[in-house]
Amino acid sequence: MIRLNGKHRGGSEALVVEQVRLTYAELDVRIDDVASALLAAGVQFGDRVAALGKNSVEYFLLYFATARIGAILVPLNFWHRAAEHDYTLANADPRLVFVEPEYLDVLDPKGRRRILLPTGGATGEWDQFLAAGHGRFPGPEREIQPEDPHMILYTSGTTGRPRGAVLSHRRTMDDAFSMAAVLGARGDDTFFNYFPPFHVGNWDHMKLFLLVGARVIMLRQFDATEVLRTIPAERVSVVLGVPTMLHDLLSHPDFPATDTSSVRLVYYGAYDPSDVMRRTADAFGVTDGRCEMAHTFGLTEAGPFVTICRSYEMLDHWGSIGLPLPGVEVELLDDDGLPVQPGSPGELCMRGPRMTAYWNDAAGTASALEGGWLHTGDIAVADDQGFLFIVDRKKDMIRSGGQNVYSKTVEDCLQLCEDVAEAAVIGVPDAVYEEQVCAIIVLRDGVPADDGTKTRIQQYVRASLAGYNCPRSIHFASELPRNAVGKIQKHLLRASYGSIFSGTAGGRDPG
Numbered sequence: 001m002i003r004l005n006g007k008h009r010g011g012s013e014a015l016v017v018e019q020v021r022l023t024y025a026e027l028d029v030r031i032d033d034v035a036s037a038l039l040a041a042g043v044q045f046g047d048r049v050a051a052l053g054k055n056s057v058e059y060f061l062l063y064f065a066t067a068r069i070g071a072i073l074v075p076l077n078f079w080h081r082a083a084e085h086d087y088t089l090a091n092a093d094p095r096l097v098f099v100e101p102e103y104l105d106v107l108d109p110k111g112r113r114r115i116l117l118p119t120g121g122a123t124g125e126w127d128q129f130l131a132a133g134h135g136r137f138p139g140p141e142r143e144i145q146p147e148d149p150h151m152i153l154y155t156s157g158t159t160g161r162p163r164g165a166v167l168s169h170r171r172t173m174d175d176a177f178s179m180a181a182v183l184g185a186r187g188d189d190t191f192f193n194y195f196p197p198f199h200v201g202n203w204d205h206m207k208l209f210l211l212v213g214a215r216v217i218m219l220r221q222f223d224a225t226e227v228l229r230t231i232p233a234e235r236v237s238v239v240l241g242v243p244t245m246l247h248d249l250l251s252h253p254d255f256p257a258t259d260t261s262s263v264r265l266v267y268y269g270a271y272d273p274s275d276v277m278r279r280t281a282d283a284f285g286v287t288d289g290r291c292e293m294a295h296t297f298g299l300t301e302a303g304p305f306v307t308i309c310r311s312y313e314m315l316d317h318w319g320s321i322g323l324p325l326p327g328v329e330v331e332l333l334d335d336d337g338l339p340v341q342p343g344s345p346g347e348l349c350m351r352g353p354r355m356t357a358y359w360n361d362a363a364g365t366a367s368a369l370e371g372g373w374l375h376t377g378d379i380a381v382a383d384d385q386g387f388l389f390i391v392d393r394k395k396d397m398i399r400s401g402g403q404n405v406y407s408k409t410v411e412d413c414l415q416l417c418e419d420v421a422e423a424a425v426i427g428v429p430d431a432v433y434e435e436q437v438c439a440i441i442v443l444r445d446g447v448p449a450d451d452g453t454k455t456r457i458q459q460y461v462r463a464s465l466a467g468y469n470c471p472r473s474i475h476f477a478s479e480l481p482r483n484a485v486g487k488i489q490k491h492l493l494r495a496s497y498g499s500i501f502s503g504t505a506g507g508r509d510p511g
Helices: 002-008 024-040 057-069 082-092 101-106 124-133 169-183 200-211 224-234 243-251 276-284 362-368 407-415 451-464 490-497
Strands: 013-017 020-023 048-052 072-075 096-099 113-116 149-155 163-168 190-193 215-218 238-241 265-268 292-298 305-309 329-333 346-351 374-382 388-393 397-400 403-406 420-430 434-443 473-476
Touching: 002 024, 013 024, 013 057, 020 024, 024 057, 024 124, 048 057, 048 082, 057 072, 057 096, 057 149, 082 101, 082 149, 082 163, 096 101, 113 124, 149 169, 163 169, 169 200, 169 292, 169 305, 190 200, 190 224, 190 238, 200 215, 200 238, 224 243, 238 243, 243 276, 265 276, 276 292, 329 374, 362 374, 397 420, 397 434, 403 407, 407 420, 407 434, 407 451, 420 490, 434 451, 434 490, 451 473
Parallel strands: 013 215, 048 072, 048 096, 072 149, 096 113, 190 215, 238 265, 265 292, 434 473
Antiparallel strands: 013 020, 149 163, 292 305, 329 346, 346 374, 374 388, 397 403, 420 434
């Protein structure tokens, strides 16, 4: 991706991060420098290289340099706590760990070599790492095959443990060509990337524009003030966001005075219970034809892209995730793995660019890829034109602010809190975050059902898990509804406390 653009479009600006501006030719050379340094540090074909930090030039270079030598990048979640990092490092077993200084207190490399990523002008360890490579990249130790992995992205698991989706070169590039084509990525685009590097929204959206030789502006992290300053200053043409981010932009006091005339495309991939996307369409001029808009659907375990509702389809199919991408096959299956009748809900399953497996998890892989299909865990209905609408979830998962929160992860944590006898966690609608984490709790005898107890429980979760797992609402109950075999009946809790799939979803009756 970078080498060919470096050869044929070498003078074109490729990447802007803070004060650093690099052309494709300059990027190609710097990636070679990092690749040489990785080899000098003993990283071999197939070795894992972990990284913990926010967006930076160095992180970007590591992504391509590990791929260039046949190694595997393992991005770590900077919202995770020490215990979560301990598990991921033990599971991935990286040879080398890169970390920004601010995260040293939550990351113990357990005897593995650790190199500090440069921040705030402190470049010493990174410079020493580069110098050891002598800037001469001899090439990979053996030829890299399309099916070889280049990254493991960890996602929260229904078992309470993250699962590492193994992503191959073929998966990433097949998906890039398909999605760039249907999205209409152009070489003269300027794409704005502020998604965190541990998230599929970073690398797999940015790749579409790097593929076609466009320019990428990358922020350390999302900041509405900085986004609104940068859009007119850099003449940004493509904006990606989840509803949380777009809500922050639209509600910012600087938005009315911001010149967004350079933006030709806004696209997103999320549920929208608050209707923020309609407000976004109005604000950026989609409804009067000044800007295009698209709605995508995907997941880390896929390419990640599975479907898209394109700009010329959105206004007539509002709320739909659209149709499958070229090269992707979708089927709605029932619990027996059989296709459902037209108009009936079924689990959205796909074939096409997707993960190879879950790292060191044969059982999880077999379940996710049962019958040759990748099972997404989302329940969808197709209309008479084949346009798909998400109407429910099969997996017990909550989408909050662009992050996946698995109920069992939070429930397991709550059960360890000394105030809690039983707990059930569901997602309820939230005007900003799509959904918020809601906990229904049975307290231990003698614990008061008051605000002080709620605060104490929330503090316990925040100390144990990444902050987006913390219940934003807590309800106390004398008991939890259970069926005849003792399983908590979450559909009854959702009926009582709310669900984004209640009533209508995507403009359709879920039935």
